[in-house]
Amino acid sequence: MNELPKGLEEFLTDAGWGGAAIDPIPGDASFRRYFRIRRDDGSTPARAMLMYAPPPEEDPQPFLEVGAWLNDNGFRAPQIYHEKPAQGWVLTEDFGDDRMREWIEANPSGEIGAYKTAVDVLSTLSRTDPGPFAPYDMDVYLREVGLLVEWYCPAMNLSVDDNGFYAAWTEALTPLIDAKNPGVTVLRDYHAENIMMLSPEKDGEAAGTGAQGLIDFQDALVGHPAYDLVSLLQDARREVSTQLERDMLDFYRGQCGLSGEAGDQFEADYARLGAQRNAKIVGIFTRLYKRDGKPRYLDLIPRVWEAMERDLAHPGMAPVARWFDANIPPELRKAHGGKVA
Known part of the structure; x- marks a missing residue:
């Protein structure tokens, strides 16, 4: 699980985050994996969260739909920067470290x-x-x-x-x-x-x-x-x-x-x-x-x-x-x- 998933860097390049630093985050009880993405080229935002929820075990589409509903109704879900749900990729706003x-x-x-x-x-x-x-x-x-x-x-x-x-x-x-x-x-x-x-x-x-x-x-x-x-x-x-x-x-x-x-x-x-x-x-x-x-x-x-x-x-x-x-x-x-x- 220490290896980066295939297609990660291609997805980030497509999202405009090519060459950014990639830091894996310890996982939870699911098949999802998370990575903190950082870029130092002066672009904003400088940090993002990458969720990898690969089919068939995972499907990121519900996350996108529920998150959009929450934000539309005045709640605070992460903003979406880039997505390829069919491949399991979602790049989101980074809420930081303060759980x-x-x-x-x-x-x-x-x-x-x-x-x-x-x-x-x-x-x-x-x-x-x-x-x-x-x-x-x-x-x-x-x-x-x-x-x-x-x-x-x-x-x-x-x-x-x-x-x-x-x-x-x-x-x-x-x-x-x-x-x-x-x-x-x-x-x-x-x-x-x-x-x-x-x-x-x-x-x-x-x-x-x-x-x-x-x-x-x-x-x-x-x-x-x-x-x-x-x-x-x-x-x-x-x-x-x-x-x-x-x-x-x-x-x-x-x-x-x-x-x-x-x-x-x-x-x-x-x-x-x-x-x-x-x-x-x-x-x-x-x-x-x-x-x-x-x-x-x-x-x-x-x-x-x-x-x-x-x-x-x-x-x-x-x-x-x-x-x-x-x-x-x-x-x-x-x-x-x-x-x-």
Whole structure:
């Protein structure tokens, strides 16, 4: 993977960036590769990001379409400088190095302000007509949670009731499906490693939706507004305190006017989607280890289980909680956070 992909320099020349310096960036959990491009000839911009998302494993077209929709609607996705999606190449604006996660580590007093800004983006999305994207429907929810019984349970040598699993999830998620219409644009991987800090935050105050750049949004669907909030506040990769989660949930509810029965319904859906997303992540992280040889994700699983246990405690998750108690013993989940041995 240290070799440059074939066609990279030709693409850069065609884009007007011939002869620029090329610095590979460590990859994520996908087949995509990223490179920082720098030129010192006085041209502006002097830096860019190059994404290589080669077919058939990847398709950059959704990234281009969702990014265009976000920018057209007042959000901050990278500008596109040049593209050849059929070959997997996209040259974009460089948002810099300040991911929200590392920025907060260096500026801990700005944590609340950073999260308020990130939540403000979601409250604005909830008031924006959804984009022309596919629905986040029951079939997608069930396919995603199925990763847990497909990968995690075999890895733990557990023989489980598959039919009961899907029946329990269908029962728990049906009220959520009924409540989400017409839905909102859901970015689906909205967390502190996919939010870029573009301007300083004020301590404890939101800085406006343009202060943070959005990346890794190519899988956007039209779904429930609680999903991205769960993704942000039950972050698998960064420890978010239960107090901060509660404060930001209250902040979101205030921004969206969710009080009384509507607020209770939203919190129930938040728990449903938290459990759904966390079950999916346990399955994905196990697959990354078992299939793709990436053991570093195993260390994140205990945090995911801890959040999922909180979600399962909500009365709206009772059918799924009963299935977990019968098929994945609580002592196993609590012994080491359900981490794959």
